[in-house]
Amino acid sequence: MEKLTALVSDFDDTLFFNRSAIVSAAEDLYSIIEREKESDEDYKAMSDLEVTAKEGRIPKGFSKKWKNQLYTFAYAKYNDKLSPNNFLINYLNQRVTQGDKLIILSARGEEFRKQTEGLLNRYGVKYDEVILPENHRLKDEEWKLTEIENLIKKYSHLALFEDKFENIQYIANGLGINENAVEFYLVDNSNLTRII
Ligand SMILES: [Mg+2]
Numbered sequence: 001m002e003k004l005t006a007l008v009s010d011f012d013d014t015l016f017f018n019r020s021a022i023v024s025a026a027e028d029l030y031s032i033i034e035r036e037k038e039s040d041e042d043y044k045a046m047s048d049l050e051v052t053a054k055e056g057r058i059p060k061g062f063s064k065k066w067k068n069q070l071y072t073f074a075y076a077k078y079n080d081k082l083s084p085n086n087f088l089i090n091y092l093n094q095r096v097t098q099g100d101k102l103i104i105l106s107a108r109g110e111e112f113r114k115q116t117e118g119l120l121n122r123y124g125v126k127y128d129e130v131i132l133p134e135n136h137r138l139k140d141e142e143w144k145l146t147e148i149e150n151l152i153k154k155y156s157h158l159a160l161f162e163d164k165f166e167n168i169q170y171i172a173n174g175l176g177i178n179e180n181a182v183e184f185y186l187v188d189n190s191n192l193t194r195i196i
Helices: 020-038 040-053 066-079 086-097 109-120 140-154 163-173
Strands: 005-009 101-105 128-131 157-162 182-188 191-194
Touching: 005 086, 005 140, 020 040, 020 066, 020 128, 040 066, 066 109, 086 128, 101 140, 140 157, 140 163, 157 163, 163 182
Parallel strands: 005 101, 005 157, 101 128, 157 182
Antiparallel strands: 182 191
């Protein structure tokens, strides 16, 4: 039987750079919370957003109350600020031309399917499928692990592309040491590093 490989790529900061969208979203949200602030959680969120506005990353444990609003600003209002990782897009498209399947696996959520597919189409990414969570009950890395377990049943071989080392670690540990069906690549701009 021919070996069928699926390339499984994360979206944010892997295929598309979202830093400037996240920064603009953080600035917008900061001014909203500044007007409405009413709890310790709001003050904590404001100090986290200062970090986000400066460093373009969202601190762990960011307010549940405001998280959805932050991502809605970043992925909907500032969707046009996302820029493509051309190196990775070219690499993956070339492998698709050679017969591999390309699956986009992103925890951003079904609520952003339209924007996500819009960017993929605009920049000519030759994907077969976009998998997004229906809800955010599981942590991002937990949800990704369950989806990868499903994909392993469907394909004989997977190559995973991801910008977060801790996600790779979590998924690799979750699959167990006997799981040789997955290759893991850490993506940092145009650097691809095979981890496992
Ligand atoms: Mg990412």
